[in-house]
Amino acid sequence: MVRINLTVDGAKVADDVEPRMLLVQYLREKLGKTGTVVGCDTSNCGACTVHLDGTSVKSCNVLAVQADGGEVTTIEGLASNGELHPVQEAFRECHGLQCGYCTPGMIMQSVDLLKENPNPSEEEIRLGLEGNLCRCTGYHNIVKAVQHAAGQTAGQAEAVQA
Numbered sequence: 783m784v785r786i787n788l789t790v791d792g793a794k795v796a797d798d799v800e801p802r803m804l805l806v807q808y809l810r811e812k813l814g815k816t817g818t819v820v821g822c823d824t825s826n827c828g829a830c831t832v833h834l835d836g837t838s839v840k841s842c843n844v845l846a847v848q849a850d851g852g853e854v855t856t857i858e859g860l861a862s863n864g865e866l867h868p869v870q871e872a873f874r875e876c877h878g879l880q881c882g883y884c885t886p887g888m889i890m891q892s893v894d895l896l897k898e899n900p901n902p903s904e905e906e907i908r909l910g911l912e913g914n915l916c917r918c919t920g921y922h923n924i925v926k927a928v929q930h931a932a933g934q935t936a937g938q939a940e941a942v943q944a
């Protein structure tokens with residue numbers, strides 16, 4: 783076992799973990815952060831995306847011990863003071879989800895994408911989300927949600943058109 787200390791969604795945690803434990807396993811099984819989901823376990827789908835020290839990572843591709851000393855934000859830590867994060871709000875408003883399974887990872891990736899590029903083109907959004915798969919193929923409204931979060935569309939009526 784290896785001792786790790788990290789901050790998850792603003793709370794300091796310390797645990798003894800197996801060196802082979804994945805960060806996504808640690809979040810879900812040790813901390814109960816089941817908002818972060820597993821779609822493939824092989825770093826293909828992006829469903830497990832979280833932020834590690836402010837950058838999106840696929841948490842099935844990171845060992846818990848690699849996050850030692852770091853700051854992890856999951857979908858469960860994105861809202862603040864009872865208010866959805868603007869990207870969460872945009873996904874809700876633009877209906878950027880169907881079954882919702884890919885949504886936590888899509889949102890975490892979109893937040894990172896917009897931090898790096900606050901005014902992305904549609905192509906840049908699609909490229910930025912290429913590591914996140916939606917098995918419901920709801921990409922159209924996901925892209926619209928990111929555009930809406932970037933302030934490129936006025937609201938629901940415009941966001942869901944065309």
Ligand code: FES
Binds near residue numbers: 826829
């Ligand atoms: S579960 Fe991590 S990329 Fe699919």
Ligand code: FES
Binds near residue numbers: 879881885915917920
């Ligand atoms: S909304 Fe179902 S997988 Fe994307």
